[in-house]
Amino acid sequence: MSPVDIQIITRKAKLIEVDLAILAKNQPKSYKQYLKSATSQLIIERLLERIVGKMIDINYHLLSERCGFVPNNYTQSFTELGKRGIVSEKLANELAKSGGLRNALAHEYDEIDPKKIYESIEMALTQVPKYLKSVLKKIYTSCHG
Template sequence: MVDQSLLKQKLALLNEYIHDLRDVRDNPPISLSAVVNDKKTRRFVERTLHLAIECSLDIGNHIIADEKYREPRSNRDIFAVLVENGVISEALLGDLQKMAQFRNLLVHDYARIDPDIIYKILYNGLKDVETYVMEIKDRFVPD
């Protein structure tokens, strides 16, 4: 059985990261130029994306361990295991697996990150993480 207290803590933390990213993106709206030319903004967005991805992976790993699902072979596979067991929808799988790949880029190839990719994720990728949170909550966190 999933540890409700731990899961709620992790989901709250992930929601905080999402909120911080939305705030930087929307108040006022950030431009590609700001991501390219303002290293503090770029680094904040990169690091917060990294934290959000790590938190998403951690949530998945905790569910997998607590529910005794098969052990994932990689970070990408964490999301496949969750889909196999009906925890999250298959529609999310591809985008979440790309997110896990992006995590590897942030951690291992950080010097070559294209600011355009950061910008696109900021504007197009947060909805996938928000949906992930909602699907996890719907399955494991009673109202």
């Protein structure tokens, strides 16, 4: 991977870390509290959309530039990272679900379940740092799979 490619990935990772910090600061104490504040819901939805969007950008960049593989969809961009040893397969499969969440948020589907959004907060705060750690550790190693 060229130094430019590594810079792109590390820059996006830093932006994700900033969004995660804001998400943690705005995390409601309960589902009931989450439902009470439309402003909080909008902030959280936008942060989750941004976080997942940047992760997908990183996935596509890593897979295409480093592995010569272009995923067919967002979900596959995560599962391929697991198959290629960039992140654990377990983590990849957990994160793969976020591709659908990103689509729902970005396209403002009416049927977004607020409970799923609320549950995604904890997933983002626990799983995304693991993802970033793995990705940043592996950007200097060769691709397999």
